[in-house]
Amino acid sequence: MKNKRNTLAGELSAEFAGTMILILFGCGVVASVVAAARGDADSISWAWGFGVVLGIYTAGKITGAHLNPAVTIALATFRGFSWSKVLPYSAAQLAGAFVAALIVRFTYWDMIKAFDPETGKASMGIFFTSPGVGADGNQISILNAFGDQIVGTAILVFLVFALTTATNAPPLANLTPLFVGFIVVAIGMAWGANAGYAINPARDLGPRLAAWITGYGNQVFEAAGSGDIYFWVPIIAPVIGGLIGGAAFKYLVEIHLPDEDPEDPAVTGEKGVQSDPV
Template sequence: MDFETIRKLKERCTLRSDIIKEFLAEFLGTFVLILFGCGSVAQTVLSRETQGEKLTIHFGFTLGVMLAVYMAGGVSAQFLGAFLGSGAVFCLYYDAFTDFSGGNLTVTGDNATAGIFASYPRENLSLFNGFIDQVIGAGALVLCILAIVDKRNIGAPRGMEPLVIGLSIMAIAVSMSLNCGYPINPARDLGPRLFTAMAGWGKEVFSAGGGWWWVPVVGPMVGGVVGAVIYYLMIELHHPEPEKNFEDDSSMKDKYEMNAIN
C-alpha cells in the first residue's frame, strides 16, 4: 500500500464533526475510568479482600481518573462509557460473581455485589447527610481542578495536570469515603447503576437506601457549581490584571521619526 493510498484512507476515516470527536474521546476515557475503578472494587470484594483492600480501591480509581484524563484530554459521552465499562468488568469477573454469591445477584446483605458498580450509603446514613456529602466532595474536586489548571495561579506543570487531578481524587478517597464512597460524578454512578438494573440485580438498585440513587446524581452537580463559584469569588476574581505594554510618547515619537526617514 503506497503513501497516497494511506493518505486517502486516513482522510476518509478522519471525523469532521467536533461533537463526535468529543463523544469518542470522553467515551473511551470514562470506559477506562470504570474499568480500572470498578475492576479494583470487584477484585477486592469477590476475593473477599484476599487480593485487595480499601486502599487498592482508592488506587484503582485514582489511576483510572489519571489515565482517563490523559486519554480524553478534556474533551462528553461519559454515561455510555460508564455503562459499557461496567459491562466489561462484569464479563471479566463473571465466574467470580457466580462463585461469590451462588449465582444470586443481590443489592444488600453479606453477599451483595451491586456496590461494586454504584454507590450505596452506609447503614443509618440519611439522604440529607448523603446529599451534603456529595456536594462537599464534588465541590472539593472542582476547587482542586480549577486551581490545577489556573495558569494565573501556581497551577500544575504542563502535561502533569492529569496526575495531580488523580492525586486530588486520592485525597478525597482517603478523607471522604466513609458515608457512601466517593461517586462525585453523576455519569460515573448512574451509568453503572442502570447496567446493574438490566444485568440481573433488578429494580432494587433504585429503591435501596431509601431511594438513594438520585443523591450521587444531583449532589455532584450542585457541588460542582458551588465549588466553581467559591473558586471564582475567592481566588480567580482577585488575580491581578495582566500588565499592558503601553509605549510612552518618546518611543512612539522615535518610531515615527524613523518611519519618516525611511
C-alpha cells in the first residue's frame, strides 16, 4: 500500500482537531471547577495537561502537533519549519480553539447561567485568561502579566525543544506527548497565579472570541478585575516568550550537543512531536 504524503489541507485539519481536543478538556475543566464547584486549581492544571497530551496524540503523526502559534513561530525561527505555513497553521489552531470553546459554552450553558446570571466577568475565566489578584485584593499589573506570559511560554518552548531534539536523549516519540503534558501541568502549578498561564495565543483568543459572540460582549477584551484592555497580552507575550525559549535552548544547550549518530534509535525512530511535517 502506497504511503500518503501529507497535504497542507491535511496538516491544517490535524492542527484544528488537535487544538480543539486541547481546548475541550481545558475550558471544560475550568467550567466544571468555576460553574459547578467541582475540583480546584490542581484539577485545572491536570486536565489542561491531559488535554495537551491527547491533542498531541491526535495531530502528532501528521504535523508534529504544534497546537500553539508561539510554538509554530519558534519552530519556523529555529527548526526550519516553513514560514509559508505559519499563518495557515495559526489560523487552524485559532479555529480549533474557537469551535471547542463554543462546544463548552453551549454544553455548560445552564450551569454557567446559574452561576453567573449576568453572563459577566464572574465566569469569563472559564474561557480565557486575565490578570490574577494578590493577597491584598488588588489585580496584578498588566506589565507583570505580560512578563509572566513571556516567562511561562519561554519555559514551555525551551522544554519542548529539549524533549524533541534527537541528540539530547529525548523520550521515545510515543512517550513525548505525555512529557509535554507534564510540562503544562507543572507550568500551571508553578506559574498559573499571575495571569492564568495562557502561554498560547490561539488558546486564549479563540475562546475569547467564542465568549464574545455568545453573550459576554465587549467586556471580554478587558481584564476581569478592571476595565484595562488586556486581550492583546496573551497574544503578543507568548510569541516573544517562545522566541526567547527557543533561543535559550539553542545557545545554552543545542550548540553543545554531539552530532547526530545515524545508528542511534532516537534519530532513526518514530517522528517526534513538534517536528516539521514531511
